Amino acid sequence: MDTWGGVWYDFSTLAKKSERVDKGRPAKSGLSAASKGDVLNRLKTVRGMTDGIHKMVDEDVYCMQVLKQISAARASLDRVARILLQNHVATCFVAQVKAGETDGAVTELMETLNFQRELI
Numbered sequence: 878m879d880t881w882g883g884v885w886y887d888f889s890t891l892a893k894k895s896e897r898v899d900k901g902r903p904a905k906s907g908l909s910a911a912s913k914g915d916v917l918n919r920l921k922t923v924r925g926m927t928d929g930i931h932k933m934v935d936e937d938v939y940c941m942q943v944l945k946q947i948s949a950a951r952a953s954l955d956r957v958a959r960i961l962l963q964n965h966v967a968t969c970f971v972a973q974v975k976a977g978e979t980d981g982a983v984t985e986l987m988e989t990l991n992f993q994r995e996l997i
């Protein structure tokens with residue numbers, strides 16, 4: 878179980894559901910080398926931001942300043958998610974549809990979007 882936006886989700890159940898749509902799904906990410914580099918750089922930035930938030934909390938920085946930094950880190954992570962989603966649709970999703978696994982591809986995409994509501 879894990880929490881997402883204050884709501885508890887059982888990610889192990891999601892994984893089990895996703896196993897049902899494995900047929901036709903590529904084994905690995907469809908990220909190009911350029912996109913992967915972009916995503917990794919953005920994640921490095923997010924890590925720096927979360928390290929900064931950690932330090933701010935540790936040093937008792939004013940609450941509203943910490944919350945602004947949390948919002949900024951969240952927005953950066955959302956941008957990473959958008960890049961991954963766009964790449965997924967352009968590569969993995971298309972491959973699944975071409976393999977005749979449209980229903981599974983759509984189900985997987987919709988299940989995932991339920992955990993990425995800020996992207997829809």
Ligand SMILES: [Cu+2]
Binds near residue numbers: 905964965966968970
């Ligand atoms: Cu994908």
